[in-house]
Amino acid sequence: MFVDVSGAAPRQQNMWPSVVIAKEDIDREIERLIDAPRPANGRRASLIVHPEATAPGLGLAPGTDVTINVVNPGESTLNLRKNSNMLEICISGEGVAKVGGRSFSIGKWDVWNTPSMQIHSYRNEGKTPWVRLSYSNAPLLEKLEVHFVEEFEGEVAPSDANTTRREGPPSGVARARDLALNAPVGTEGARLLGYEWLIDIDVLESKPLHWPYASVAAHLPSVEDIAKGYNGRRLFVLYNPATERRIGTTHSFFATISSSPPDNHHVPHRHSSSAINYYLRGEGYSKVNGVRLDWKAGDLILSAPGWAMHSHHTKNSTTSSLTVQDHPLQIAMESLIWQERMQEPILALGSQGGFESNRAQLAAAR
Numbered sequence: 001m002f003v004d005v006s007g008a009a010p011r012q013q014n015m016w017p018s019v020v021i022a023k024e025d026i027d028r029e030i031e032r033l034i035d036a037p038r039p040a041n042g043r044r045a046s047l048i049v050h051p052e053a054t055a056p057g058l059g060l061a062p063g064t065d066v067t068i069n070v071v072n073p074g075e076s077t078l079n080l081r082k083n084s085n086m087l088e089i090c091i092s093g094e095g096v097a098k099v100g101g102r103s104f105s106i107g108k109w110d111v112w113n114t115p116s117m118q119i120h121s122y123r124n125e126g127k128t129p130w131v132r133l134s135y136s137n138a139p140l141l142e143k144l145e146v147h148f149v150e151e152f153e154g155e156v157a158p159s160d161a162n163t164t165r166r167e168g169p170p171s172g173v174a175r176a177r178d179l180a181l182n183a184p185v186g187t188e189g190a191r192l193l194g195y196e197w198l199i200d201i202d203v204l205e206s207k208p209l210h211w212p213y214a215s216v217a218a219h220l221p222s223v224e225d226i227a228k229g230y231n232g233r234r235l236f237v238l239y240n241p242a243t244e245r246r247i248g249t250t251h252s253f254f255a256t257i258s259s260s261p262p263d264n265h266h267v268p269h270r271h272s273s274s275a276i277n278y279y280l281r282g283e284g285y286s287k288v289n290g291v292r293l294d295w296k297a298g299d300l301i302l303s304a305p306g307w308a309m310h311s312h313h314t315k316n317s318t319t320s321s322l323t324v325q326d327h328p329l330q331i332a333m334e335s336l337i338w339q340e341r342m343q344e345p346i347l348a349l350g351s352q353g354g355f356e357s358n359r360a361q362l363a364a365a366r
Contacts, residue, residue, distance in 0.1 A: 016052045016062065016305045018288040023298025026068065030092075033070040034129050041151050042077035042122075044070040050302065057139035060302055061274035063326050064253070065139050069122075071095055071130045076123035081157050082149040085250040086114040086136040087238075089278065089322050095130035096123050099208035106132075109213035109280060111238055111257075111322065113250050115206040117148075119157065133278060133300070135324045137252040175200060206242045206251070213257075220259040224318065227366070231267045231341070232357035234260045235323070245350065248328030256323045260284075260314045268311040271338040273325040275304035277312075282319025286312045307337075 033044040046068045049058045059065035069088075071077065088097070090106045097104045100118035104110075114120050124130045141147035152158050169175055180194025216236065223234040235258035238249045249255040260282075268287070277286075283296040286303050288310045295301050303323070304310045330336035331350040339346045340355035347354065 013307070014052070015289075015308055016050055016302065018286070018291065018293055018302050018305060018308070018310075019050060019060075020293050020295055021048055021300040023296065026298065026300065029068055030070060030129070030131055033068065034072060038072070038075060042071070042075055044072070048300065053139075055142075056145070057142035059139035060276055060300075061139075061305065061326070063137060063140040063329070064274060064276060064324065065136055066276060066300065067134045067136075069132045069134055071122050071124040073124050073127050073129065077121050078151045078153055079119050079121045079155075079157075080149070080151050081117055081119050082138075082147065083116050084136045084138040084141050084147060084149075085116045085252050086134050087249050087253055087255050087324065088112055088114070088132045088134040089255075090130070090132045091278075093124070093128045093130035094126050095132075096125060098122070102208050104208070104210040106130075106210075107213065109322075110210065111213075111216075111249070111255055112210045113208060113240060115208060115242075115250070118206075118208060119155075120208075135253060135255075135276070137250075137326070137329065140252075140329075204242055204244075207240075209240055211238045216257050220257070220320070224259045224261050226359070227362040228261075228264075230358065230362055232359060233266065234258055234264070243328050246328035246331045250328070251332070252326055252329040253324050254327050258319070258321050258323065260312075260319045262314055262316050262318060264314045264319075266311040266313065267341055268309050269338070269340045270307055270309045271304070271325075271327075272306050272336055273304075273327040273330050274302070274306045275310075275323055275325045277301050277303040277321045277323050280320040280322065282314060282317045284312065284314040284319055286310060309342075 029046050033046060036044060047058060048060050048066045050060050053059055089111045090108055092108060094107050097106055097112055099114050099120040104112055138147055150157055150159060177196040177200045180196040181192055183192045185192055219236060226234060235256040237247055238255045239247060240249050243251055247254060278300045279295055279297050281297045285292050285294045288304065289308050293301060327336060334351055336349045337346050338349045344355065
């Protein structure tokens with residue numbers, strides 16, 4: 001029941017090593033899923049698991065899973081609802097993703113998000129297998145033993161059957177929350193709130209959104225053209241306004257698409273968020289805690305385990321990747337620490353002022 005930690009030193013963190021999942025291995029697993037019998041729920045899927053991951057909560061990073069999903073021509077899946085959130089990228093074929101009542105026609109390298117507790121399903125109306133990678137925060141919820149998942153046919157989730165939602169008061173009538181205590185304590189901002197404030201949170205709509213690759217690609221030349229010597233990252237965030245200052249694609253993750261010119265070398269940096277890269281084109285290598293990992297288009301890599309010093313380097317061609325980090329989640333927990341350059345201090349982003357790149361100086365020098 002009790003563990004005496006008086007005078008105990010902080011536990012040394014177990015930093016998972018970076019791993020590269022080669023395109024060839026991913027392709028073989030895709031072919032296996034294509035040829036396998038269709039499961040009853042229509043979900044041909046394979047979880048990509050880091051060697052150090054332990055159940056419950058298997059993932060490629062401690063709080064992030066990556067799943068290969070295949071829908072064969074003419075097939076569809078059952079409806080699914082879960083309290084994890086997700087983003088996905090199409091890596092081949094095409095299909096239709098239905099999320100929260102909206103349908104997206106998805107093509108290669110398109111990205112879309114699935115907010116928590118929104119019913120979603122997939123169908124393939126084309127002639128070739130539709131393959132996508134999905135990223136979710138399920139491992140974290142599995143560790144907490146609170147991952148709610150239900151699959152079903154029809155429009156009504158089983159857990160909602162035979163239930164009735166109480167509607168709020170009509171316009172102009174006070175909510176119960178408005179009648180509860182909301183009183184200052186002292187002069188620094190502390191307050192006391194009544195119970196109703198816990199169960200009636202202001203709603204910020206979380207929409208399913210779609211980032212077609214063609215729309216993103218139109219902007220990529222502008223980051224490729226930034227002068228050599230730029231010490232930032234040549235990328236764009238796929239931003240979901242519902243995440244506000246946390247700058248996310250979902251409330252757990254940001255996704256970015258980058259475009260780096262040949263012979264481009266990043267300044268080493270580190271952050272407590274973990275990063276997973278899927279390379280769309282090009283080739284290069286990463287240095288993670290002094291270890292070199294070579295990669296090419298179609299490879300997937302745990303490119304930055306949390307708090308690992310890392311840098312990425314292109315070879316002789318333009319390189320693009322989808323990068324997924326649990327950055328918004330850590331900002332919400334006030335735990336995101338970041339060191340952009342070794343000569344600069346460690347900062348808690350979102351709680352302290354952040355870092356500046358040299359973009360302004362390069363622009364002025366032109």
